[in-house]
């Protein structure tokens with residue numbers, strides 16, 4: 119009970135931090151909205167023939183892209199806690215060892231839900247209407263959060279291994295841009311060269327985007343959703359132990375920052 | 377009196393560096409131990425082990441009777457820590473920083489608010505309470521950091537160079553605060569590079585160098601071990617240096633040390649000062665400064681190790 123309250127307190131802290139850092143808030147909100155609007159009007163005609171058709175295609179794509187980018191802040195925040203000594207202050211308190219990390223990831227989940235709702239709201243203003251049954255929405259959010267949770271472990275590792283928060287951001291975005299763009303988030307799979315199609319079909323971003331499209335506008339869901347969940351399980355199985363080990367190494371002062 | 381901190385044969389190695397090489401210490405409850413040592417002596421390493429942030433390679437440490445290795449959680453219930461470098465959350469306001477700690481320690485919302493307010497007031501931070509800590513000056517961060525370590529009214533307090541970066545007033549405030557806490561029964565372990573600070577606060581001083589406690593005792597007993605004070609004179613005219621150095625060594629009977637225009641030598645007898653004044657006066661040599669200084673950390677250090685304290689060129693070579 120006490121541990122849960124401590125975890126919530128730490129999550130509160132991560133959320134309050136955003137209030138004093140408008141740039142971070144902009145990264146969550148203005149940036150994806152900008153992406154959505156720009157892509158819609160620049161590529162809409164070329165890719166889908168009209169902006170209306172393209173909107174229901176690209177909205178899930180932007181939601182998933184943003185989901186992946188927001189997880190970078192898990193690594194960014196963890197790294198600044200480690201480099202600025204806040205992590206030490208927390209570790210010297212009588213709280214469970216996992217609480218700081220859990221609080222941060224919990225806060226990330228809250229941010230993710232807010233971002234998803236924000237983008238859906240903007241989509242609505244631009245004319246998007248949900249065509250699938252209503253329960254598709256909560257299912258989509260749960261699926262997205264499950265994937266974000268697993269992907270957070272990758273960012274925890276990046277956060278632990280990086281020298282400073284700027285490197286986390288640099289590394290995070292450099293690695294994630296290709297991952298999100300080599301997918302069917304913005305263009306249909308069929309339009310890609312065949313060698314790339316194989317790669318794109320295997321990308322978890324593609325699977326997530328397909329599930330979201332199915333859950334919002336109708337179409338196959340089970341296949342891509344299962345694929346995304348398998349990816350989530352694999353990522354967690356690999357990166358959770360790696361991250362925990364790297365964190366312990368760094369805290370014990372043997373490794374130091376790479 | 378039961379021991380608040382008990383350390384036996386503690387050692388810790390980082391790669392090729394032996395940061396602690398068998399430290400033994402005991403701090404009775406309700407007293408202040410001043411841990412004094414030059415850069416790289418192992419002070420921070422020791423504090424971090426005691427605060428359960430780092431594990432020792434060998435040896436045992438008990439804080440409040442609990443083993444720091446196997447009963448870390450119980451130790452954390454008792455301690456407060458102000459690390460060498462301010463560890464405040466820069467993205468939160470001063471007030472939010474303290475509320476965070478209070479809530480994590482199990483204070484109710486109302487209690488957390490009250491405790492936070494009184495600490496902000498005590499550390500003169502009320503005016504800045506609603507600003508993000510990244511806008512604070514170094515000294516303000518330091519004070520916020522100190523306040524954060526006191527939120528839970530810890531029975532045992534670790535302060536790692538707490539007055540580094542504080543202005544003289546804030547430094548005296550801190551000394552006053554530490555005295556007050558000790559008056560209420562708190563045990564304090566404080567590291568410092570300044571003998572005067574240890575002198576002003578500590579019941580007992582341990583001098584640590586290269587991971588070993590090389591001397592311990594009261595400030596008086598340590599100074600007595602050095603057994604002398606320093607006669608120092610700063611000569612105004614460069615041409616007079618040689619002359620004055622000769623008088624200084626004749627009067628004290630020891631070779632004079634010359635650094636720029638500063639001439640000094642250990643002086644066993646307080647009568648050395650008037651003797652030098654007479655010599656200077658008779659010859660009409662102008663000086664800018666003239667003093668009989670008490671033993672400094674440097675002197676204690678020099679007499680114990682044969683080396684000067686602080687990061688000299690020798691130290692740099694050693695660690696390379």
Ligand SMILES: Nc1ncnc2c1ncn2[C@@H]1O[C@H](COP(=O)(O)OP(=O)(O)OP(=O)(O)O)[C@@H](O)[C@H]1O
Nearest residue numbers: 371390393395413414415416417418419420421422
């Ligand atoms: N994480 C680490 N990795 C490698 N070496 C370390 C680490 N922490 C400390 N050391 C080394 O251990 C030795 C003792 O360091 P420590 O920080 O305890 O000294 P200190 O007495 O606190 O010095 P200062 O007065 O400069 O704060 C130094 O030689 C330092 O370089």
Ligand SMILES: [Mg+2]
Nearest residue numbers: 419420421460
């Ligand atoms: Mg130190």
